[in-house]
Amino acid sequence: MAKQEKAALGIDLGGTSIKFGLVAPDGSILQKASLPSLAEDGPEAVINQIKSGIRELLLGSHKIAGIGVGAPGCINAKKGTVENPPNLPGWGKVQLGKILEKEFSKDVYIENDANAAAIGEMVFGAGKELSSFIMITLGTGVGGGIILKRKIYRGESGAAGEIGHVTIDYNGPRCNCGSYGCVEAYIGNGYMTKRVASELGKHSNSKIFEFLDYDISKLSPLVISQAAEAEDEYAMSIIRDCGEKLGAALASLCNLLDVTDIVIGGGVAGFGKLLFEATLDSTKRRVLESLRPQINLFPALLQNEAGIIGASSLVFYNR
Amino acid sequence: MAKQEKAALGIDLGGTSIKFGLVAPDGSILQKASLPSLAEDGPEAVINQIKSGIRELLLGSHKIAGIGVGAPGCINAKKGTVENPPNLPGWGKVQLGKILEKEFSKDVYIENDANAAAIGEMVFGAGKELSSFIMITLGTGVGGGIILKRKIYRGESGAAGEIGHVTIDYNGPRCNCGSYGCVEAYIGNGYMTKRVASELGKHSNSKIFEFLDYDISKLSPLVISQAAEAEDEYAMSIIRDCGEKLGAALASLCNLLDVTDIVIGGGVAGFGKLLFEATLDSTKRRVLESLRPQINLFPALLQNEAGIIGASSLVFYNR
Structure with missing residues (x-):
């Protein structure tokens, strides 16, 4: 001992x-x-x-x-x-x-x-009591790890878990990986920020402008999060849309793997309750009926x- | 012994x-x-x-x-x-x-x-020598089975492998399962036939008409296949499109599982070489670069x- x-x-x-x-x-x-x-x-x-x-x-x-x-x-x-x-x-x-x-x-x-x-x-966090779960880390990329019956699943060459490169629209925006419509190409930090920057002109009343001191180069997930907390409708819609898209990928994963516990971490997870609710709602709407009652989302416990x-x-x- | x-x-x-x-x-x-x-x-x-x-x-x-x-x-x-x-x-x-x-x-x-x-x-077919592979059965539904290191992967409740209900367009057509844009909602027999029936009017020169004796109720994957073999351009485009969409789902699967051998069986697999080539091409274009050279498609060997x-x-x- x-x-x-x-x-x-x-x-x-x-x-x-x-x-x-x-x-x-x-x-x-x-x-x-x-x-x-x-x-x-x-x-x-x-x-x-x-x-x-x-x-x-x-x-x-x-x-x-x-x-x-x-x-x-x-x-x-x-x-x-x-x-x-x-x-x-x-x-x-x-x-x-x-x-x-x-x-x-x-x-x-x-x-x-x-x-x-x-x-x-x-070992230490939200998955302590879970048998199998999918871990998603939201950041510049969308990273993933798959735990099956308390073992990390590595795949044939050790590259498994590329959840960010699960396609949610075969015809969607180009991803850095070369493919189209990967979930990372929607909710990865850079992609999301770029999209907001391009749309912001249409939302001239958005509180996002205040939080970035009218300097668009300061646009970041944090700023979007701050504006959403101040109940800015556009910022909130961005976060809900993130959840909708993440849920589409998660439903595919749950259907494929028959794993229904999901742990979400990383910077964008700081979008908090709004992101979690939208993600859970989207996942549950999309997943096969037999799995629906078991779907659980947990925020990652290991933070800084x-x-x-x-x-x-x-x-x-x-x- | x-x-x-x-x-x-x-x-x-x-x-x-x-x-x-x-x-x-x-x-x-x-x-x-x-x-x-x-x-x-x-x-x-x-x-x-x-x-x-x-x-x-x-x-x-x-x-x-x-x-x-x-x-x-x-x-x-x-x-x-x-x-x-x-x-x-x-x-x-x-x-x-x-x-x-x-x-x-x-x-x-x-x-x-x-x-x-x-x-x-x-045990008996195309996977005899493969360590891990994804088996897809194309028919009324799109069924799947996942073999990992010579073992069937069943998931938490025995329901794993629902490859047909991997979404390729979160905004796509409604699937019988209740979700949207599942790959089955594009290439399952019924969905595909319905789509061709609705489009056929725009392709009045298609040889599909001959193979179904101008009786649209006879439309089936077999008829489409026969017309494609007779080099009907529209029938061939349908099959290529099937491959394109199947490839989008397969690329997600390969990225997630780090498994690169795929066995395809079932009725629609009778679309033959054209389907296999289009599926392989789509999968390879979409999968992560590190996995690309290893991607292999095999026709199922157990037929009737x-x-x-x-x-x-x-x-x-x-x-």
């Missing part, structure tokens, strides 16, 4: 900064650190930053159970490799797991950040530190 | 007829029978027909390894229950597995017919007797 009480070291590897946390088995953060990624200096520089951060936290004389890393891009969790992470130029394929294992003689677990978020919610807590959860999950 | 050489008894339970087959471990049919379902007389009558058919085949003094049943509706494979099968009125929930086990002292395995078709292809061979495969699969 002594072993189980050890903390885990969680690392949230991003393009701008790398966040480190010592996380207790109950999910509380014992110690934190953050370093710039130095992404532009290439993989060696980034790896050295990772090593420095780990050393810093290990100085605290904590004995750790292992190291978990949430990383962007294509991860092979079994081999511990990170392949072509977006925002980390020049990486190709890096055997990050082996490198860190060799350096620190600890077990190292690597997952893509969407899967780490799902595992984090399962979801990255490091999710990464640390990999250690507890894999033990 | 002697045990493994025993045949299995496969039963394809339909609303009109019940088909029975003794199937050897190599998938060849040793003996067949067919009886009317007597669906209108209620579950007891149907169950008696099932028992009669089994007895008829057992008279042949074959020793069997077990009994497999492919049934419509909501099946609990673990409990062997059949719930409210469409086309079999008055069933409620019937413990068909227990009833047959008691009567014949044999192991009985029950799956819904879409899952049985997928397992049949895995897919029902009984699929049902018998449940016995070999579960042993």
